[in-house]
Amino acid sequence: MIGIEFTTFSLIGRCERTGMFGIAISTSEMAVGSRCIHVAPSVGAIVTQASTNPRLGHLGLNLLRAGYAAPRVLDEIAASDAFVERRQLGCLDTTGGSAGRTGSGNKPWAGHRVDRNVVVAANAVVGAQVADAMFTTFQKDGDLPLWERLLRSLEAGKAAGGQPDGETSSALFVVDREPYATVDLRVDLHPTPVAELRRLADAYFPLVPYYNLRPRDPNVPPAAEWLAARRHAKA
Numbered sequence: 001m002i003g004i005e006f007t008t009f010s011l012i013g014r015c016e017r018t019g020m021f022g023i024a025i026s027t028s029e030m031a032v033g034s035r036c037i038h039v040a041p042s043v044g045a046i047v048t049q050a051s052t053n054p055r056l057g058h059l060g061l062n063l064l065r066a067g068y069a070a071p072r073v074l075d076e077i078a079a080s081d082a083f084v085e086r087r088q089l090g091c092l093d094t095t096g097g098s099a100g101r102t103g104s105g106n107k108p109w110a111g112h113r114v115d116r117n118v119v120v121a122a123n124a125v126v127g128a129q130v131a132d133a134m135f136t137t138f139q140k141d142g143d144l145p146l147w148e149r150l151l152r153s154l155e156a157g158k159a160a161g162g163q164p165d166g167e168t169s170s171a172l173f174v175v176d177r178e179p180y181a182t183v184d185l186r187v188d189l190h191p192t193p194v195a196e197l198r199r200l201a202d203a204y205f206p207l208v209p210y211y212n213l214r215p216r217d218p219n220v221p222p223a224a225e226w227l228a229a230r231r232h233a234k235a
Contacts, residue, residue, distance in 0.1 A: 007027060007028045007107070007123060007124030007125065007163045007164075007165075008025060008026070008027040008028070008032065008036065008049040008050065008088070008121075008122070008123060008124075009025070009026060009027075009120075009121070009122035009123075009125050009130055009131070009134065009154075009157045009162065009163070010023060010024065010025035010026075010036065010047050010049060010090070010120070010121050010122070010154075011023065011024050011025075011118065011119070011120050011121075011134050011135075011138060011150060011153045011154060011157075012045045012046075012047050012090050012091070012092050012098075012118065012119045013092075013117060013118050013138055013146055013149060013150050013153070014045070014092050014096055014117040014118070014146075015117075015145075015146040015149075016096065016117055016142070017142075017143075018146070018176065019042070019094070019176075019177075020146045020174055020175065020176050020182070021039050021040075021041070021044060021045040021092060021146075021174070021175055022039065022045070022146050022147060022150050022172070022173055022174035022175070022183070023036075023037045023039060023045055023047055023150070023171075023172075023173050024150035024151055024153060024154040024170075024171070024172045025037065025047065025049070025154070025170065025171050025172075026154060026157075026158065026162070026163075026167045026169065026170035026171075026193055026194050026197075027049070027163075027167060027168065027169055027170075028163055028165065028166070028167055028168055029168055029169065030168055030169045030188045030189050031169060031186075031188055032169045032170065032171055033169070033170075033171025033173065033184075033186040034186075035048075035052050035054050036048055036049050036052055036054075036057075036171075037057075037171060037173045038054070038057030038058065038060060038061055039173055039174075039175050039181075040061050040064075040065075040175065041175040041176060041177050041178065041179065042094065042177065043061055043064050043065055043094065044060075044061065044064040044070070044073075044091065044092050044093045044094055045091070045092045046060035046061060046064075046073070046089070046090070046091050047088075047089065047090040047091075047119070047121060048060075048087060048088075048089055049087075049088045049089075049121060049123065050086060050087050050088040050103065050105075050106050050110075050123050051083060051086035051087055051105075052087075053081070053083070053087065056077050056080075056081060056087065056089070059076075059077060059080065060073050060074075060077055060089075060091055063076055063077075064091075064093055064094075068093075069093055069095070069097050070091040070092055070093040070097040070098050070099040071091075071097070071099040073091045073093070073099065074089055074091055074099045074100075074101050077089060078101060084101075084103055085103035085104045085105040086103055086105040086106070087101070087103050088100075088101070088102050088103060088106055088110065088112070088121050088123050089101045089121070090112060090114075090119035090120075090121045091119065092117065092118075092119060096116045096117040097116070098114045098115065098116060098117065098118060098119045099114060099119070100112030100113070100114045100119045100120075100121055102121065102123065106123040106124070107123060107124040108124070109122070109123075109124070109125055109126070109127050109128055109130075110122065110123035110124065110125075111128060111131055112131065113131050113132065113134075113135040115135070115139070118135065118138050118139065120134045120135045120138075120153075120157075122134075122157070124163060124164075125157075125161065125162060125163055125164075126160075126161035126162065126163070126164055127160075127161060129160045129161060130157045130160045130161055130162060131157070132160070133153075133156040133157055133159065133160035134153040134154065134156050134157040134160075135153075136156070137149075137152050137153040137155075137156035138150070138152075138153040145205070145208075146174055147172060147174045147182070147183045147201070147205060147208070148201075148205065150172060150174070151172055151197065151198060151201055154170065154172070154194055154197070155194060155198065158194040158195075162194070166191070166192075167192075167193050167194065168188070168189060168190065168193060169186070169187055169188045169189070169190070169193050170186075170187045170190075170193035170194050170196070170197045171185065171186045171187070171197070172184075172185045172186075172197060172201065173185075178212075182208060182211075182212070183201075183204070183205075183208065185197060185200050185201060185204060187200070206227060206230075207223055207226075207227060210223055210226050210227065
């Protein structure tokens with residue numbers, strides 16, 4: 001089959017307790033975080049991959065805003081797209097409803113896993129074990145923050161084999177109730193982007209409360225001082 005194809009594995013997750021949405025993803029091309037992730041607080045999340053068309057993500061979010069459930073959103077996207085069999089799509093709505101679609105033109109192994117609050121999608125990976133590992137991992141440790149659950153799931157997919165020739169970029173994006181992201185981390189043009197995403201996350205995750213506080217109180221100390229004081233208080 002002639003045409004651009006990106007080999008990708010991803011997971012959309014929703015936290016039942018907080019209502020947060022997020023996506024973790026890795027692919028063989030650069031800048032996956034800018035093309036495939038579509039998330040809006042109190043609306044839902046869409047992932048578009050394989051022969052990616054970002055317009056479909058924006059269409060999906062608009063349909064979610066109009067009150068469409070996740071399966072109907074993917075039906076409408078599929079009906080609107082002449083190349084839908086070259087796409088891979090996932091959707092979560094605010095009720096935890098989920099849907100996935102793997103077009104017949106995706107390269108093997110390609111498939112998805114769907115349950116309440118979670119959609120895993122993978123194409124051109126080493127095998128079904130990649131999707132299965134991500135799916136199983138997300139459903140563990142439900143008390144952890146959503147960003148940690150998503151990243152652990154992505155790591156599980158990589159540990160299960162990921163893509164045959166490795167990955168180049170990865171991203172992690174989580175929203176809460178604010179119009180801006182709670183977590184937005186990206187790695188590009190890196191030989192081990194999932195491992196690098198973990199390195200960045202380990203530095204950033206302890207600061208999530210700080211970056212939520214600072215917009216409301218600009219008098220808080222610099223991040224390093226705030227973090228040191230917090231650690232001292234816990235010692």
